[in-house]
Amino acid sequence: MxxxxxxxxxxxxxxxxxxxxxxxxxxxxxxxxxxxxxxxxxxxxxxxxxxxxxxxxxxxxxxxxxxxxxxxxxxxxxxxxxxxxxxxxxxxxxxxxxxWVRGEESATLIRPRRMDLPMLGLGGSISTPDGGLQAEVLVVNSFEELKSQADRARGKIVLYNVPFVTYGETVQYRMNGAIEAAKAGAVASLIRSVGPYSMKTPHTGTSNYQEDTPKIPHAAITTEHAAMLQRMQERGETIRLHLEMNARTLPxxxxxxxxxxxxxxxxxxxxxxxxxxxxxxxxxxxxxxxxxxxxxxxxxxxxxxxxxxxxxxxxxxxxxxxxxxxxxxxxxxxxxxxxxxxxxxxxxxxxxxxxxxxxxxxxxxxxxxxxxxxxxxxxxxxxxxxxxxxxxxxxxxxxxxxxxxxxxxxxxxxxxxxxxxxxxxxxxxxxxxxxxxxxxxxxxxxxxxxxxxxxxxxxx
Structure with missing residues (x-):
């Protein structure tokens, strides 16, 4: 008291x-x-x-x-x-x-080298299939770039490597990234965490789905690792990632x-x-x-x-x-x-x-x-x-x-x-x-x- x-x-x-x-x-x-x-x-x-x-x-x-x-x-x-x-x-x-319950989750880089990536599933995300999913990664820097690269996105994990500008502007990739990636045929989507500074700290937050668009898993990785995957893509390396998420939405x-x-x-x-x-x-x-x-x-x-x-x-x-x-x-x-x-x-x-x-x-x-x-x-x-x-x-x-x-x-x-x-x-x-x-x-x-x-x- x-x-x-x-x-x-x-x-x-x-x-x-x-x-x-x-x-x-x-x-x-x-x-x-x-x-x-x-x-x-x-x-x-x-x-x-x-x-x-x-x-x-x-x-x-x-x-x-x-x-x-x-x-x-x-x-x-x-x-x-x-x-x-x-x-x-x-x-x-x-x-x-x-x-919404997060459950166990992980993101593992398979190629060009094996590495566990700190990640956080985004609120409301669905789970991956049992055992997770593994796919190549396509890194894009905007929704516009994703649309222009839509033929390359099908069957891949799309990563939005979008630097923090303002919260209101950059958070759109967290909120709507899964929708736009699914429209391009991606099997999952990742975002560079919404924040200006990181010490390998992924940021979670809520996200959206759209009724007429397939639901795909949606998660955040760190600023450092999003930048690293961007550099790998620019060098022409194949990026392959294993994503496992056991999220559930309960009554x-x-x-x-x-x-x-x-x-x-x-x-x-x-x-x-x-x-x-x-x-x-x-x-x-x-x-x-x-x-x-x-x-x-x-x-x-x-x-x-x-x-x-x-x-x-x-x-x-x-x-x-x-x-x-x-x-x-x-x-x-x-x-x-x-x-x-x-x-x-x-x-x-x-x-x-x-x-x-x-x-x-x-x-x-x-x-x-x-x-x-x-x-x-x-x-x-x-x-x-x-x-x-x-x-x-x-x-x-x-x-x-x-x-x-x-x-x-x-x-x-x-x-x-x-x-x-x-x-x-x-x-x-x-x-x-x-x-x-x-x-x-x-x-x-x-x-x-x-x-x-x-x-x-x-x-x-």
């Missing part, structure tokens, strides 16, 4: 919004929240227990793929711990999630979103929601992606409660399930708040799903007036250099409610190392810095608290 780590502070909360017209623009001043903001920041930076809690969680439960016992056991632990804390409401919401399994709240003092029906996803891929500990983001939101909520800061509106934390290979938790949450009529009362949605590295600010998606207000709130984060509020932001799990009109924002962090470890066995607690994690908690706490408490609701 978390003890109250800080003395309860009593603030006389004034009406804190001042508006000054400047030509056609409106300027907002939230400086009267500076005392509360500094209190939240100081408390977060002094709290060593938060990182210890995240570390215990990572070491105890490890990876948490949808459908796995490790995910459900981790949710049990979170709920039990939350219920011991002075939060106003803790509950779960049932969600049926996909259940959907039961999981849960975790929901915790502190109730608003004056407008409890209006909600500021924040969080991340509690599931992860089945390698590493899923700490950057995204236990850290989920726990930072949880710790931010707890700080408010322990410091006696009760905002006018309700602040809700959601740990969404099944972000990685289905977004079932996010869509179930949207459906539930549509069904109970509360979606219009969602004032703001905040997501942290880019790692809990050094925070820089937030990316915001909403109206011009709301952006001006959020920018002014962001000034309160200057003490931790997290006051950059940029246009455009959100997240996968808040995406469904954002598409229904809820303003959304994502925590911006120093992302220079994020894709080094993303979806790999190296996503482990040692990659995080406790001080940076504390700053992420502080940033989320200040933003959520002020938006939940300011007299004027954030406009849509």
């Amino acid at each position: 978390l003890n109250l780590r800080f003395p309860i502070l009593c603030f006389a909360l004034p009406f804190l919004l001042s508006v000054t017209a400047r030509g056609q623009s409106t300027s907002y001043d939230f400086s009267e929240y500076r005392e509360e903001a500094e209190t939240l920041i100081d408390a977060a930076l002094q709290d060593d227990e938060a990182f210890q809690t995240l570390t215990y969680f990572a070491d105890t439960f490890g990876h948490r793929l949808s459908g796995s016992q490790s995910l459900e056991h981790s949710i049990d632990w979170i709920v039990e711990r939350m219920q011991e804390q002075p939060l106003d409401r803790v509950t779960t919401h049932p969600v049926m999630v996909p259940h 959907d399994a039961r999981s849960r979103n975790v929901i915790a709240e502190i109730k608003g003092s004056e407008k409890p029906g209006e909600i500021v929601v924040m969080g991340g996803h509690i599931d992860s891929w089945d390698v590493g500990q899923g700490v950057m992606d995204d236990a850290g983001g989920s726990f930072a939101a949880w710790e931010a909520l707890l700080l408010m409660k322990e410091l006696g800061l009760q905002p006018r509106r309700t602040v809700r934390v959601v740990m969404w399930t099944n972000e990685e290979n289905g977004l079932r938790g996010a869509t179930a949450y949207r459906d539930s708040v549509q069904a109970d009529g509360s979606i219009d009362d969602h004032v703001l949605a905040i997501e942290s799903d880019a790692g809990v590295f050094d925070p820089q600010g937030f990316g915001f998606s909403g109206s011009d007036e709301a952006y001006a207000m959020i920018s002014a709130v962001g000034e309160l984060l200057q003490p931790i250099d997290a006051d950059n509020i940029s246009r455009g932001g959100g997240g996968a799990d808040i995406g469904p409610i954002m598409r229904e009109g809820v303003p959304g924002m994502g925590l911006l962090v120093d992302s220079s190392r994020y894709f080094w470890y993303h979806h790999t066995a190296a996503d482990t607690i040692d990659k995080l810095d406790p001080e940076e994690y504390k700053k992420c908690i502080a940033a989320m706490a200040v933003m959520a608290y002020v938006v939940a408490d300011m007299p004027e609701r954030l406009p849509r």
